[in-house]
Amino acid sequence: MISRDNRKTRLRDAISQKGMRYTRQREHIFNILLDKRDHPTADEVFLRARGSMPRMSLATVYNCLDTLVACGLVRQVHFERESTRYCPNLSEHAHFHCQKSGRVYDVELDTDLLDDIQGQLPDGFQMDGMEILIRGKVG
Amino acid sequence: MISRDNRKTRLRDAISQKGMRYTRQREHIFNILLDKRDHPTADEVFLRARGSMPRMSLATVYNCLDTLVACGLVRQVHFERESTRYCPNLSEHAHFHCQKSGRVYDVELDTDLLDDIQGQLPDGFQMDGMEILIRGKVG
DNA sequence: CTAGGTGCAAAAGGTTTGCGGTTAA
DNA sequence: TTAACCGCAAACCTTTTGCACCTAG
Numbered sequence A, B: 001m002i003s004r005d006n007r008k009t010r011l012r013d014a015i016s017q018k019g020m021r022y023t024r025q026r027e028h029i030f031n032i033l034l035d036k037r038d039h040p041t042a043d044e045v046f047l048r049a050r051g052s053m054p055r056m057s058l059a060t061v062y063n064c065l066d067t068l069v070a071c072g073l074v075r076q077v078h079f080e081r082e083s084t085r086y087c088p089n090l091s092e093h094a095h096f097h098c099q100k101s102g103r104v105y106d107v108e109l110d111t112d113l114l115d116d117i118q119g120q121l122p123d124g125f126q127m128d129g130m131e132i133l134i135r136g137k138v139g
Numbered sequence C: 001c002t003a004g005g006t007g008c009a010a011a012a013g014g015t016t017t018g019c020g021g022t023t024a025a
Numbered sequence D: 001t002t003a004a005c006c007g008c009a010a011a012c013c014t015t016t017t018g019c020a021c022c023t024a025g
Helices: A003-016 A025-033 A044-050 A058-070 A109-121 B004-017 B025-036 B042-053 B057-072 B111-119
Strands: A076-077 A085-087 A093-098 A104-108 A125-138 B075-077 B085-087 B092-096 B103-106 B125-138
Touching: A003 A025, A003 B025, A025 A044, A025 A058, A044 A058, A076 A125, A093 A109, A104 A109, A104 B004, A109 B111, B025 B042, B025 B057, B042 B057, B085 B125, B111 B125
Parallel strands: A093 A125, B092 B125
Antiparallel strands: A076 A085, A093 A104, A125 B125, B075 B085, B092 B103
16 A cells, blocks of 8 residues: 555646646545545545545546546546446556456456557557456356 | 348347347348448437438337347447447457547457456456457557 | 337436636645 | 636436337247
8 A cells, every 4th residue: 555645746746747736636536546446436436535525526526537537647447338437556457347246356467468469450550558348257 | 241131140040049029120220230330329320220210219229239239249349438339240359449530440359369368367257258448549 | 919129208327517616836 | 816626506418217109929
């Protein structure tokens, strides 16, 4: 677990690099994502956020999440017919969605494998990012 | 291009195997997906469908698409913050989303590579399906 | 004949927008 | 000080639902 101070520095750096402002709300939401890495939806983040910041609005949650994504601190993950989930794990990994429990697991993959995928793209296809979603069951 | 008759047989077999009914609407939507493999959204399918079946409703489009997915004839594809797209190409492949043109390309990948991913899952993780989404630019 | 499917309209669910008030820099 | 940001409510867009009618088997 990274210390609060390290998080703060990381957030402050990333945000100021984009010419944006450091706000309590953005810090709060960043901490929520780091405290419990369970890929919450915006609405779940909203519920948790209101625990200690009762006046925060859902629109602010969306805005802050967008900011964190724009700053490269958080990724969006999408599963079929479900709302967007957010993930603060920036290392290259796949997401495994258990269809029994609904839980989402990070799965580390060989970096070779990820390079392979990039290598198999046709000429002229420039890759900026990738998302590997696996559906299945755990247990 | 597969003939209309072959399509019809394929659809009829897949649907009856699930104990469901063959309807004009389902056939029409299946043909729309096969005629132009551009990963349309439900709304785009709706607009095309109304060209020759003006009374078809959007709810029916969603229902038919769900049926085709349930019968394993079509896959759902999701991109970040966009509506669901549908793809009738069932061979294992990745989807490349060009952020300049908005177009979606099918990219064939080595089957070894896909097996590798399955092999790298932790013990107890049973994979039912996978979706590889690549964001980038073409050209 | 009749369960399953369709069409329509209304509702739900997730996300975005507009705007007056607030705050970080 | 002031542009960026927040909170609130309303709007928006995609998808689902309820129900009366229709139709494939």
